[in-house]
Amino acid sequence: MQHTSLEERKQQYHDCMTQYKAKIVICGGTGCIANGALEILHRFEEVVEAKGLKITVALKKEEADYILSESGCQGFCQMGPLVTLYPQGIFYVHVKTSDVEEIVEKTLLQGELIPRLLIHDDESGEPLADAAHIPFYAKQERTTLKLCGMIDAQDIDEYIAHDGYAMARKAVLLMTDEQVCQEMTASGLRGRGGGGFPTGRKWDLTRVQVNETKYVICNGDEGDPGAFMDRCVMEGNPHSVIEGMIIAARAIGGNCGYIYVRTEYPLAVERLKLAVKAAKEAGFLGENIFGSKMNFDIIIMEGAGAFVCGEETALMASIEGRRGMPMPKPPFPAVKGLFGKPTVINNVETLATVPVAMLMGVEKYAAKGTAKSSGTKTFALTGHVAHTGLIEVPFGTTLREIIVNIGGGVINDDGTNCGSNFKAVQIGGPSGGCLTQEHLDMPLDYDNLLNVGAMIGSGGLVVMNQQTCMIQIAKFFMQFTQNESCGKCVVCREGTRQMLGLLEDIAEGNATKESLELLEELAHVVKVGSLCGLGKTAPNPVLSTLKYFRDEYHAHVFDKHCPTGQCQALRTYSIVPELCKSCSLCAKKCPVNAISGAKGVPYVINQEVCIRCGVCMETCKFHAIVK
């Protein structure tokens, strides 16, 4: 088969682009699509054509005045749907279909800005014309995520135009397997899935194994609640994952690859399938890739909803068609992995970073971040923070910078901004722990986090305000791990169940001093007695909340009081007599008739009857009911 070279394809793309007066990029991440991004895309086509002008989409690249492109997730989900107009880079947020007419009329045709759709500077109140000046983006260093949100994930040519597949070709045609491993070691890249194992070393361990068949697996079973970076990469730039896998295959001498994706990510599955097909057609996958003697193909497999399959040995069992239960290590996958063959298994973000680091120059990449954690890391910033979304910063950035400068500060339950309301950050999902006020200025990297009893995990950062009850958070994670425990190890299966029971006792006011002691003892047992990462780290949320919020545990256990009022069983509702207007509305709404009173006399709640449902408080128009 005759292939046009990468350079030719790149040139063709750029030549083709010059004919368009403007490029309209609409964010097509899950968040923006949920807010109507696709309707906006179609509206653009309608409006432009109604004006007698021609518009085309990135995949077709027909002769036209304008080109429309649907990008991957741009990370600023909360402000969606997002529309960017190039070449100027005008960045419109919260765009509605009804705004499209005005955008075409004013901005496209006359070059005027529409202030209403721009983000305004918090301090000066001035509208900010392009994304580069918005604090959310300006304070980030988007490296792995750079192309997500810029290119159309469904168009391989856009990826090639941004030097895509150049590094895979270099690795396949110009480098030896050993050189590729050395290059990765020099980049200092460590596994982004949580463990932080050096990627170069992992590849080298697999490379030295002698076997005709070796596998490369991409772990896209991103199960941590509160983390969605892998989804964004798979949806927004699937070709970078494929390129990373080709390079990994070159390094270890692999000939077959699997991408294991969560079934909860249907869009990621669709985009990956498209990308694999396009890469095959281009000769980057299949037999004799890039015209070399190397064969490498990729199979996409959907998970079936088991969190534990994020663990590498469980994931491999799942690909083999079995229950996803972890196996003891050693033997490590590098020696005996999928179908008993040497296997390298890397996380999505790690693989997507590989070509980026090589393209940048591995020394330059290694210079970013801190000494032992080089490069940048993506974090899913969510919870009680003004700007939720997906961000990328160099290792060593402090929590304060992330929450205040990028996230726009902590918010109250009603959405208003309140800087002093910060309580804690849960990092690393159910395997991680809490960071508090005292850690706000600690540089975030693999080792610092381990030292304080947390871990980077897959990078979920859930910000919590003072109104969040830490017992509820610990209980939430315990419920999660208890549900997801595969049941193989007794201490994990039964231990997490007992720990959950103890946490429920605490939340319901039935706990004693002994319950607390037992909880700590059990946490230790589960930690040391479990086989895989799920069990070993399951007690972390309990241990870290106990460490930093012991007072809150004590209040629940000894005073039978929940300081935040989140634990329903420990709440008491009462009516402030001075504020009560005796309207009787609360008494009518009360499902158990616990409220009584008469005209002109303040109403009272009978605590013995009250079931603490809170309906009265929601009903009262005079805010006379407090908890």
Place this chain on the structure above:
Amino acid sequence: MQIPIASKFDRVCQILERHQRNPHKLIPILQEIQAEYHYLPEEIMTFVSTALGISTSAIYGVATFYSHFTLSPKGKNIIKVCDGTACHVKKSESLIQAIEKELGLSNKKRTSEDLLFTLETVACLGACGLAPAVVLNDKVYGFMTPEKTLELIRDIKAKEVQS
């Protein structure tokens, strides 16, 4: 509607052929069967067991291990409420409670009497930026409140009554 037995197995055979009757492909095979029937019917599992040469107990083991598989019929409309960390701190529980109350569901009973709705809670949809999120028949709805959720359900109910 009762599907005639013969054509029922036709579909399974096609699925099995597509995967070359490879026992390692059990999970994709079960996924496709579930996409076809909306659950994993027992007689079909027995058939798959014979076709792949895997014991029924092993298939049962896999089918019950993964939360995506279900052994009982599901409702026509699937409501997934995300209860991931971000959604949880943004009060996804109030959405679950509201739906349970509206449809007469409980912790054990996840499908409504009329087989119109099945409620599922999922660990994380990865739509944390939209917390709390609800997925109704594969369409994601962000920044939900109990009121907005009930509105969605009532809309569907109204449409059902019309048709």
